[in-house]
Amino acid sequence: MSSKTANDYKSNIKPSWCPGCGDYGVLTALFQSFAELEYEPDDTVLVSGIGCSSRLPYFANTYGFHSIHGRALPVATGVKAASKGAKNVVVVGGDGDGFSIGGNHFIHAARKNPNITYIVMDNEIYGLTKGQNSPTSHSDLLTKINPYESIEERINPVLMALSFDASFVARSFSSDLPQMKELIVKALNHPGFSFVHIISPCVQYNKKVTYESVKERIKKLPEDHDTKDKISGMKLAFTDDYLYTGLFYDVVKPTFEEKLENVRNKCQAQSPTGSYTIQDIMKQFA
Ligand code: SF4
Secondary structure, three states: OOOOOHHHHEOOOOOOOOOOOOHHHHHHHHHHHHHHOOOOHHHEEEEEOOOOHHHHHHHEOOEEEEOOOOOHHHHHHHHHHHOOOOOEEEEEEEHHHHHHHOHHHHHHHHHHOOOOEEEEEEOOOEOOOOOEOOOOOOOOOOOOOOOOOOOOOOOOHHHHHHHOOOOEEEEEEOOOHHHHHHHHHHHHHOOOOEEEEEEOOOOOOOOOOOHHHHHHHEEEOOOOOOOOOHHHHHHHHHOOOOEEEEEEEEOOOOOHHHHHHHHHHHHHHHOOOOOOOHHHHHHHOO
C-alpha cells in the first residue's frame, strides 16, 4: 500500500485547460502513477515544450522545465545524463510539439534510449494557437489553414516509435484512467526510452476527435500479442480497422546513460591525469 496519493503531487496552480480537455485525465493518471511508485517530488523532473499540454509541469509540485517548442526531449536527455539526482525524468507535450516542430528529436531520443518517459497528449490539432492542422490530423479535418481540404498525409506516432527502435511503445485514451495508469506505471518502470501515446481530445477546436468518435475507433490489443515481437506490433499499429490501445512493444537494451558512463570510463582510463573533466581532456591536446 503506497504511502502517497495523487494529491501529493498537485501544485498550488490550478490547471488552466478548457473544461472537458482530455489533458485533465492524463494529469490524473500521471499523479496516480507517481503515487503508486511512491515517487518523491524532489527526485522527479517534468520537462515540456510548448502547447496546451506542455503547461502540465506548472500543475505539479515536482521540478519542472517548460522549455522551448519541440525541444523537450533533448532537454530531458541532458537533464538525465547530467544530473545523478534526476531519478525520474518525464517529458510531456502534444502532437504538434513532438511530431512536427520536435519530430527530429523524437527519432534521436528513441535511438539513444535515455531512461526517460515521453507522454504525448495527441488531440490531432494545434490547440494553443486556436486550431490548425497538426501532423496527426485526419484528412477530413477542415481548419483555418485547410478550409477546403487537407493537403498533407497524417503520420502514425506508434508506427514511427517502433520503426525508430524505441524500447517501450504504448498507446491509451484519456478517458480510460485504469489503462493509462497501468501503462504509465510500466513506462516509468521501464529502463530506457518509454513512449506513451495518449489520444486526448481537444473539445474546443477539434470537432472530429471527440470522446464518442474515439470510443468507436479504439480497441484493446489482442491478449496474445507478444510485446517482444516488433513486426506484430507494427502490423497492429498500421491497421486502419481499429485504433489499438495497450502495450505494443517492450524490450530492454543498454541506456544512453549506461553507454555514456562506459565512454567516460574509457576516457578516464586513457587520461594521463586519471580524470575526464574538460580541462583534463584539453591538456592532452595542449
Ligand atoms: Fe485542451 Fe483544446 Fe482547450 Fe487546449 S484548446 S486546453 S487542447 S480543449
